[in-house]
Amino acid sequence: MDSALVIILVCSLVAVSGALLGPFLILRRMALMTDAISHSILFGIVVGFLIFRTTESLAMILAAGAVGLLTVWLTELLFKTGLVKEDASIGMVFPALFSIAVILITRLLSDIHIDVDTALVGEVIWAPFDTVDIAGLEISRALIISGVMALLNLIFVVVLYKELKLVTFDGALATSLGFSATFITYALMTLVSVTAVASFDAVGAVLLVGFMIVPAAAAYLLTDRLATMIGLALLIGVGGVISGYWVAVEIDSSISGAMVMMLGAIFGLVLVFAPQRGLLANILRRRRQKWEFAAKLLLIHVMNHEGKQGQDDETALATVSQHLNWQPPYANQIVQRAQHQGWLDILDGQLSLTERGRTVAQATLAR
Amino acid sequence: MDFGQLLHDILFDYTLRTVVLGSAILGLASGALGCFAVLRRQSLLGDALAHAALPGICLAFILSGQLKAPLVLLLGAAAAAWLGALIITVIIRSTRIKEDTAMGIVLVVFFGTGYVLLSLLQNSAGAGQAGLDKYLFGRASTMLQSDVEAMAALALLALLTVGVLFKEFKLLSFDPDYLSSLGFPARRLDILLTTLIVIAIVIGLQTVGVVLMSAMLIAPGAAARQWTNRLGNMIGVSMLIGVVAGASGALVSASAAQTPTGPAIVIILTIITLFSLAFGRERGLVWSALRHQRNRANLRRQQALIPNPSLAASPLPMERGLRGEVE
Numbered sequence: 001m002d003s004a005l006v007i008i009l010v011c012s013l014v015a016v017s018g019a020l021l022g023p024f025l026i027l028r029r030m031a032l033m034t035d036a037i038s039h040s041i042l043f044g045i046v047v048g049f050l051i052f053r054t055t056e057s058l059a060m061i062l063a064a065g066a067v068g069l070l071t072v073w074l075t076e077l078l079f080k081t082g083l084v085k086e087d088a089s090i091g092m093v094f095p096a097l098f099s100i101a102v103i104l105i106t107r108l109l110s111d112i113h114i115d116v117d118t119a120l121v122g123e124v125i126w127a128p129f130d131t132v133d134i135a136g137l138e139i140s141r142a143l144i145i146s147g148v149m150a151l152l153n154l155i156f157v158v159v160l161y162k163e164l165k166l167v168t169f170d171g172a173l174a175t176s177l178g179f180s181a182t183f184i185t186y187a188l189m190t191l192v193s194v195t196a197v198a199s200f201d202a203v204g205a206v207l208l209v210g211f212m213i214v215p216a217a218a219a220y221l222l223t224d225r226l227a228t229m230i231g232l233a234l235l236i237g238v239g240g241v242i243s244g245y246w247v248a249v250e251i252d253s254s255i256s257g258a259m260v261m262m263l264g265a266i267f268g269l270v271l272v273f274a275p276q277r278g279l280l281a282n283i284l285r286r287r288r289q290k291w292e293f294a295a296k297l298l299l300i301h302v303m304n305h306e307g308k309q310g311q312d313d314e315t316a317l318a319t320v321s322q323h324l325n326w327q328p329p330y331a332n333q334i335v336q337r338a339q340h341q342g343w344l345d346i347l348d349g350q351l352s353l354t355e356r357g358r359t360v361a362q363a364t365l366a367r
Numbered sequence: 368m369d370f371g372q373l374l375h376d377i378l379f380d381y382t383l384r385t386v387v388l389g390s391a392i393l394g395l396a397s398g399a400l401g402c403f404a405v406l407r408r409q410s411l412l413g414d415a416l417a418h419a420a421l422p423g424i425c426l427a428f429i430l431s432g433q434l435k436a437p438l439v440l441l442l443g444a445a446a447a448a449w450l451g452a453l454i455i456t457v458i459i460r461s462t463r464i465k466e467d468t469a470m471g472i473v474l475v476v477f478f479g480t481g482y483v484l485l486s487l488l489q490n491s492a493g494a495g496q497a498g499l500d501k502y503l504f505g506r507a508s509t510m511l512q513s514d515v516e517a518m519a520a521l522a523l524l525a526l527l528t529v530g531v532l533f534k535e536f537k538l539l540s541f542d543p544d545y546l547s548s549l550g551f552p553a554r555r556l557d558i559l560l561t562t563l564i565v566i567a568i569v570i571g572l573q574t575v576g577v578v579l580m581s582a583m584l585i586a587p588g589a590a591a592r593q594w595t596n597r598l599g600n601m602i603g604v605s606m607l608i609g610v611v612a613g614a615s616g617a618l619v620s621a622s623a624a625q626t627p628t629g630p631a632i633v634i635i636l637t638i639i640t641l642f643s644l645a646f647g648r649e650r651g652l653v654w655s656a657l658r659h660q661r662n663r664a665n666l667r668r669q670q671a672l673i674p675n676p677s678l679a680a681s682p683l684p685m686e687r688g689l690r691g692e693v694e
Contacts, residue, residue: 030467
């Protein structure tokens with residue numbers, strides 16, 4: 001197989017795993033727990049190696065799963081003493097495990113090749129050359145591993161979709177119905193750790209966090225439906241993989257790093273331009289609300305003085321700014337906008353309500 | 368290595384003195400500023416910003432014509448971390464994304480970008496890059512006198528600022544609304560405090576590296592919290608713990624072969640923290656367990672003094688027992 005295709009396929013499958021788990025992680029506010037696990041996983045690898053004396057995938061995956069659970073359990077243990085807050089407990093557990101791992105590596109395993117660097121950021125460039133023979137076909141090992149992992153995550157999400165959704169959005173209801181939020185938390189964290197180890201060769205543990213939370217966060221800004229969010233996260237993840245690969249080849253840099261960089265760029269674009277929740281949409285909405293508010297105030301002012309004494313002065317285009325305590329240019333602007341909306345008419349320098357303007361003013365007052 | 372020899376080395380061995388001094392300075396700065404991070408539930412901000420500093424280091428290195436002037440690199444690191452903090456704030460303030468996700472995004476995207484830059488440098492500059500990857504995991508043994516001087520200057524600046532604005536930062540940590548109602552610029556003070564945390568991170572990058580920096584910020588503050596209920600004392604204890612862990616970690620790593628400094632410091636810190644959680648005078652688990660037991664004994668004794676068994680179940684003696692708990 002073409003090696004570029006293998007790299008893109010492997011990373012896309014990692015992105016699929018990430019997009020399947022990511023939405024639940026960010027909705028359940030476990031993004032930083034994910035980051036913690038991605039660091040402490042190194043401890044799992046070292047201990048796994050010391051026990052099984054092999055870098056065989058299955059042993060590593062067992063050890064990683066165990067360490068993922070250990071990280072969550074230790075964090076909760078610390079947190080439950082009531083002496084340390086949750087974020088601080090996370091921030092103390094993973095550096096401790098990571099430190100033990102680094103010291104074990106340098107003291108006991110210096111002759112064996114565990115490159116801390118690579119473990120964290122991965123080196124997918126070798127993926128096409130490490131192949132296994134299946135039915136006479138030379139297939140990249142990383143491709144098989146990441147494929148199996150994506151499949152496992154898919155089965156988990158599909159089978160437990162209802163339960164996951166319930167626990168994510170209404171933990172109390174889930175508990176009262178007899179679903180264990182704790183079980184779901186531990187199951188998610190186990191899958192995160194196992195996925196982290198399985199994608200070691202591809203993107204490394206730390207950058208995997210990017211594949212999990214960045215596409216999910218971007219999708220979160222685009223939709224209110226969980227299923228759509230997962231679908232969008234999938235698209236964004238794969239988009240980041242492909243564009244990142246292209247960038248990495250163009251500038252000759254680290255592939256996994258470039259992919260996460262591109263995921264960040266996509267997130268940045270979504271953050272600014274998302275139709276309803278983007279920064280730009282926010283600014284525009286705030287501006288519209290501001291002048292709409294002023295225009296409605298103007299309509300109500302005009303309505304209040306209709307047919308009353310002093311109406312000529314109160315609703316004259318020239319003097320209305322004084323009565324509303326506005327600067328004249330601002331008042332003109334608002335009058336123009338209201339006129340443009342078909343809310344106001346100007347006759348001989350006098351403001352008067354149109355039918356629509358009256359409806360708007362009445363509706364505003366009725367509220 | 369005996370104690371006298373160790374003392375002699377600290378005083379006269381250039382490398383050891385530099386490393387011990389550097390680690391102690393780091394402990395001092397991160398100990399003081401970490402207290403605020405812990406109290407304001409921003410513990411993991413340090414982790415995110417430490418990762419976010421990586422592209423800044425690389426860019427500063429490239430833009431400064433591949434000089435390795437420590438102050439320039441640290442400035443780059445600070446700028447990137449600061450930008451990261453800004454982006455986190457923008458995301459939290461203007462979207463529905465929660466802060467843990469916002470921190471995670473900044474952490475991993477900046478780190479990925481930094482790694483891209485690092486790999487570019489690796490490909491082009493070859494040997495020139497060799498000094499940069501030490502910021503990933505920290506390599507205290509490569510510290511020079513000039514590095515320590517830069518660190519000391521930054522730490523002094525940060526600590527002086529904390530000293531001058533102690534009252535404001537205290538209010539900011541415990542009651543930010545009250546602070547702004549008093550007319551203080553709460554948001555600007557918030558930014559300033561974050562900037563100081565960035566300075567502490569930048570000091571730590573070379574010693575313990577990006578990955579372990581969060582422990583340097585959190586652990587001393589969390590440990591000190593168990594010994595006292597006063598902020599001033601907490602900062603003092605935290606700085607002491609930071610210095611002790613920093614210096615002793617550097618010494619352990621120097622005397623035991625093949626023990627990297629950063630992890631050694633973090634493990635000593637973890638041990639001190641666990642000890643504090645158990646035995647901390649104010650809140651430690653052991654003391655509160657003892658207090659609990661004494662209260663139960665008091666309660667039982669008071670119940671025994673009441674002759675009428677029907678009264679023993681009445682709320683009155685219970686109340687007395689609760690009062691005993693306060694003593």
